[in-house]
Amino acid sequence: MTTNSADFTKQWKFYRTMAFVVGTVLLVLTVLLIWVRALGNPEPAFYVAAWTAHGYIFPIYVISTFLLSIKLKWPFGKTILIMLAGTVPAMSFITERRVAKEVAARD
Amino acid sequence: MIGIHFLGFLALASCLALAAWQWDRAHMAQSPTSSQESVPFEKLSPLRDFLPLSSVGAKTKVSGIWQPGERILLPERIPNGPSLVNPNPDKIVFKEFVAPIGFWVVDILELADGSSVGVVRGFTTDPKSTPAAVGRAEVSGVLQPSEDAPDVHLVNKLQLLTTNMITSKAKTIAHDGYLVANAGDGDLTPVVPIVAPSHKSKLHVRNVIYTFNWLIFGLIVLAMWRQIARDELESTTLLENRRN
Numbered sequence: 431m432t433t434n435s436a437d438f439t440k441q442w443k444f445y446r447t448m449a450f451v452v453g454t455v456l457l458v459l460t461v462l463l464i465w466v467r468a469l470g471n472p473e474p475a476f477y478v479a480a481w482t483a484h485g486y487i488f489p490i491y492v493i494s495t496f497l498l499s500i501k502l503k504w505p506f507g508k509t510i511l512i513m514l515a516g517t518v519p520a521m522s523f524i525t526e527r528r529v530a531k532e533v534a535a536r537d
Numbered sequence: 538m539i540g541i542h543f544l545g546f547l548a549l550a551s552c553l554a555l556a557a558w559q560w561d562r563a564h565m566a567q568s569p570t571s572s573q574e575s576v577p578f579e580k581l582s583p584l585r586d587f588l589p590l591s592s593v594g595a596k597t598k599v600s601g602i603w604q605p606g607e608r609i610l611l612p613e614r615i616p617n618g619p620s621l622v623n624p625n626p627d628k629i630v631f632k633e634f635v636a637p638i639g640f641w642v643v644d645i646l647e648l649a650d651g652s653s654v655g656v657v658r659g660f661t662t663d664p665k666s667t668p669a670a671v672g673r674a675e676v677s678g679v680l681q682p683s684e685d686a687p688d689v690h691l692v693n694k695l696q697l698l699t700t701n702m703i704t705s706k707a708k709t710i711a712h713d714g715y716l717v718a719n720a721g722d723g724d725l726t727p728v729v730p731i732v733a734p735s736h737k738s739k740l741h742v743r744n745v746i747y748t749f750n751w752l753i754f755g756l757i758v759l760a761m762w763r764q765i766a767r768d769e770l771e772s773t774t775l776l777e778n779r780r781n
Contacts, residue, residue, distance in 0.1 A: 467701075472694060475627070478687065482746055489753045496761055506765060 659725025
């Protein structure tokens, strides 16, 4: 197990950062989506650009999850589930906490 | 091991197919509407899909039965659609129109195949006096995109005529976009469509971005596939070594 290595710390930080970024962006965009679609308000100028940007942030989150999964030797199903957590608003925060507990237990 | 390869192949093929689909969507086909002839509606507006850009501004004819009681009234409109276009899409522009300012009257026509299409029947300043659309009708008109489409920008923060709005009113599955009737029905003034047909090819940047998005997912799938296959091979080899 290489959980103490600098390499692992780098992957772990990368994953945590991306989980936070994806979670925050998705949460903000979901609020905006409700604001526009459900409440019938006009789309803000950055609306489309923000969703497009999210489309590129999410793959980075997927990469960070994949790299961490190699280090922690996660099974395939678990890796996919943690990746998919980035598509559910706020779920990446919850997942990140669970992974943090797992990492702490392994250290 | 076969399962891993099957899954990897399937995921990669899906990513590539989706990338190809987005790439197709990014390219606007040469408009078939350059001719003045009316094109059959089925060829122009596929169900369960976006109205192709090449169909925007196309002349067509539909026949069906009006869905009673599902009228949409769009306020603060004028008959000349192109005047509603925002010349500076980056800003919210307010234009003052010379009277008459009134409503676009939109009714839903149910077609023979069971699908529905929103029809802008005309313009009026007095919607209460406009008789309800009833019975069978044949409407010649021009196809228009949903007004929340990326290339459509209107002035005055107008209430938009969107496919979502038509879908919520239609009793059956609705086509994307809407039809502007050539001749105003009854006392209605004919409406000039907002978007004219485009005669040249155009690349849609958003779809190009989505294409690369799917290619990135494809690369991730490829990396995961390689890693999982390698792990599987390592564990199999280890197991065999232990046995020996």
